[in-house]
Amino acid sequence: MAFSGLSRLVTELCSTLRHNGSDQRESPQKHYLEGNMPTQTILITLVALLLFSYFLGRKRSIAVSMSLNEGETPLHSRPQYYGYLVAIWAGMPAILVLTLWSSFNAPIISSLTVASMPETQNTQSADSIGLMMNEIINLAESGKAAEHSDSVLRNAATHYQRLQGISSLAKTAVVFAVALVGMLIGWRLISPETRARNKVETVIRWMMILCASIAILSTVGIVFSVLFESIHFFSSVPPTDFLFGTTWSPQTSMRSDQVGSSGSFGAVPLFLGTLLISAIALIIAVPLGLMSAIYLSEYATPKIRAFAKPVLEILAGIPTVVYGFFAALTVAPFLRQFGEMLGLSVASESALAAGLVMGIMIIPFVSSLSDDVLSAVPQAMRDGSYGMGATRSETIKQVVIPAALPGIVGGVLLAASRAIGETMIVVMAAGLSAKMTINPLEAVTTVTVQIVTLLTGDQEFDSPKTLAAFALALGLFMVTLLLNIIALHIIRKYREQYE
């Protein structure tokens, strides 16, 4: 079943990439679903064939090894490896063909359909052809193509249906032919000279590499899509304005003769807001989390630990939207009243309220990870310190924490990136006004909040306002990337020193 999961992933990935790459407004979901039914049947049959080839290969190799005479070289590998080998030969090329076919099926058929249409239709702009294709596909799938009034569409839809039918039939035939040929090749390979075990090992290695590269490629794909849209954005807004501008008001007007039609996209206040709130959150979470981790791992009795650790971890399981309204409805009004008592003016949506609650939220990221690494420090190391006449807190400070530092740093950085990317709490509690301030009592806004507001509601896809979201996302990504690089650097340096 791993194969089917993999190929689905590949198909999905391909259609996503295709969607991102071209601007045509087709629905990849549709193609995917529509091509899916026969593909699924083929896959199931293929898996059955794979199993069958495995047993066939195994049996054959046992037979071969029985037939060998005394003194002849015995089979190189154990029978199951020949089984795997035959199955691999039967499965891999077939699945490759299937994947390729499925991913190129839709665009080829679409363009064939378009090409078959009268001149007037297929010289339109790419966008309207896309729209028309959607309509044709819908029509073809509804099964009512023959009843449609427009003869052009009707013809196109029936043509589409016919192509689809041929393709699916051909696909089935080709895939199974490839599978059978593969099986035959595998079968012929069963002999003492074939190092089946090593070959299977190589295939497994390449499969692992493939899986890893899919993960990496998706990341790269996302990064590039964000990057390209950002470049698009920067073609209308100068990067210097974005990076160093201190005014953020992305509202562009509908008509160009209105005042303030251009909008201004200075991202500094947003990043400042993110920084402020994350800093407040970390100021809360790092000491609290670290102290509770130290308490749990060094001082608490096993009973207390068994109770307290899961309770702390529940904090991480609370949905952020709950934290959000807790911050907005409970903490913020409380801070306001408290501030009034002291004669301070606290905004009803303040950075402090959001930061405080976010700090509570990320405590378990710090504490749980730190607790794990602290507990993993060997008792012998503590004993060594106690044996020198060190107190418990000296031992913790001088031996246990240094030994656990990479893990602790990892936990803190994880918490930090969590804080930077957190959205719900700040949407609900931090406000929308982009102010250049580091006063925690005022309302600020963050990068994530602005991405949300830019993209909710009706948007024109090409307007700088929408594209600004990509630029912000790119900035956010850069910051977390930098954070990770720093973390890795610290950890590596530390390792060199102490391992």
Place this chain on the structure above:
Amino acid sequence: MSNSSIEKNMANAEKPETRDEFNVEIDGTVGSPFVDNPKMSSRNCDVFYADKQAIFNVNLDIAKHEIIAMIGPSGCGKSTYLRVLNRMNDTIPICRVTGEHTLDGEDIYAKNQDPVLLRARVGMVFQKPNPFPKSIYDNVAYGARLHGLAANRSELDDLVEASLIKAGLFKEVKDDLLKPGTGLSGGQQQRLCIARAIAVDPEVILMDEPTSALDPIATALIEELMDELKANYTIAIVTHSMQQAARVSQRTAYFHMGHLVEVNDTKTVFTNPEHKLTENYITGRFG
């Protein structure tokens, strides 16, 4: 009891006197467990791990400036008893120690006694080398820094160097003092731990199989060191090597299943043991 001695006893099972030997009653300690004016002493010592008793009614004195060797089969409680003497067992929550234990006549388990200060006076080298994840220098300087033994950097440098020289490690590491202690070989790590222990200048040093990871040359170095240290310190050493016990110690204590069976001059223990169990153990090993 070691395997070979059990086998031997099985083989002679028909002879009445050896059958006797097989279930010897352990009734108190034979030999001479007590000395005048001891450095450390224990009376009626019992140790429990949760409900399991690991040490049964041990009475023992350790004389000033002597090296006492503790021998016995694996699991007989040597390490446990050693840890009683500097209250390291306090760090094990399930461990309970009873009896009277003194250092220079002072009750070390008294309410007002600080185990932390005690451990600075009664140092320990552990069975498994356990250097800190710090540089070699910082490992040795650790205790001195804790207890403020050096007034300035150059004094600390001297102390570190002297301790490393005594432990026979200095030559090997003198150019790498800032490299991590955990990067040394097992035997070097153990010598580092010894250097670390003597750097705080304790009165008593408890050594739990300090040379089990060392080659014969390093072992000889450590044994020489112990011989030197004897002039100023009192040493208790647990060892599985009877040759080592015979070489370095003045007195030897034989533990058996949590009981202190025999304490005598090392020479007596190895040439003319009083107790059958001691004899079994020694002959089992030697012959």
